[in-house]
Amino acid sequence: MIRPALGVLRKDLKLDLASPGRLAAVVLFSVVTLLLFSFAVGPDTSSLQRNTAGYLWLALTLSSTLALGESFRLEVEDDALEGLLLLPVPPAAIFYGKATANLLFLLALAALLVPLSFGLYGASVRGSFLELAVIIALGTAGLAGPGTLYSAMTARARGSDVMLPLLLFPLVIPVLIASVKATSLVLLGDPMGDRGAWFALVGCFDLVYWTLCGLLFGKVVDA
Amino acid sequence: MRDRENLLGALGLLLLCLGSAWGLFYTPPETKMASVMRIFFIHVPTAWNALLIATFAFALAVGVLFKKSPGKWDAALAATVEVACVYTVMLLIQGSIWGKPTWGTYWDWDPRLTSAAVMGVAFAGVLSLRSFAEGPRRKALWTAVATIIAYVDVPIVYFSVQMTDRTLHQNLSSPTSVSSIYHWPLRANAFALLFIGIWLIIRRARTILLEAEDDAGGSSPAPEATLVAGVEG
Secondary structure (H helix, E strand, O other), X not given: OHHHHHHHHHXXXXXXXXXXXXXXXXXXXXXXXXXXXXXXXXXXXXXXXXXXXXXXXHHHHHHHHHHHHHHHHHHHHHHHHHHHHHOOOOHHHHHHHHHHHXXXXXXXXXXXXXXXXXXXXXXXXXXXXXXXXHHHHHHHHHHHHHHHHHHHHHOOOOOHHHHHHHHHHHHOHHHHHHHHHHHXXXXXXXXXXXXHHHHHXXXXXHHHHHHHHHHHHHHHHHO | OOOOHHHHHHHHHHHHHHHHHHHHHOOOOEOOXXXXXXXXXXXXXXXXXXXXXXXXXXHHHHHHHHOOOOHHHHHHHHHHHHHHHHHHHHHHHHHHHHHHHHHOOOOOOOHHHHHHHHHHHHHHHHHHHHHHOOOHHHHHHHXXXXXXXXXXXXXXXXXXXXXXXXXXXXXXXXXXOOOHHHHHHHHHHHHHHHHHHHHHHHHHHHHHHHHHHHHHHHHOOOOOOOOOOOOOO
């Protein structure tokens, strides 16, 4: 299970690195989104600063659909997925490999967006950087897990560009709520010590959906 | 006899008229909300049935995954998801109508309102995915998978909004929290909406099956003849 998953992960990362243009497009999209928020809200520095966590997570969520959609579009072209499925490995291994590749991609994107949003919105970290890293890892995992499963379907359906966000956005509302809350508490300070519960909530969501999606992936690609 | 479900539908509609008339004209007004509260006789049964039907959809979806040829189960599942969508939209509209005079606002970011809205949108998304999927097998499996994923999300949404601690919504209505004089019209409408729901599901499942048969008949080419008499010219 683990070795084939790592194999798929390595293949996906190689593909990512082999097409820097694709990476750059997603990165550029997320940067433009961050800029748009500051224009939409106006030059009110204090409100931008207060809502940094919200804008950061929205930018990540919006750009995640681009990254996730791409991950299966490549597999569908030339029926590459068929080849992958012919390998004598459980489909769940393919899912975990691809989901982890997507997670790493989103993490790299976040590593770029966090300092950028701090610069644009004038935010700073009152809590610890480690906690910030943990909540970003948990939140992006919440996007990557179900997102990978959905993109396995939408990439092979008509109208795939609309379908992925349509399915994914309502689903990840708990991730969005909890990640924004937790990130906000880490950035602005947490006098009541509430952030633990929000970390736990995203953690539970990840656990439920990474398990469930791994189980269901076989049925999705079987069709 | 075919279409026996129409009897159930007629019974449901009759019961709905009865329960609603009872609630509207033959019960005393509530102490705080006066007659505004009478929407409760339809709102609460809608909420119960929306959740019940969504749960039924989840059970069907699990069933579809284990079936070799899920044709009938798939039709039932798609019909149930559609009816769950309709009930959820009804629920949200009734709630907004009730919310304006009593809370002073149509909408509140409360756990129940938010999770109902998310359920509606998520189930609508499932139907949208279904319409974009090609082939009966793919349609069936993807609808089932997406329904399971969407259904599991509803309690998580509820819980996560509850953690933000914002609500105007009153506590859940149950026989213990509702004056006993209101019980019977409430029960009548609850069963009415259940019967109507089942009726709609069966009717819709039938048409989905017919559509599927039609698609299968229309798209498969006529079998090619393998032995042709005469000499090719």
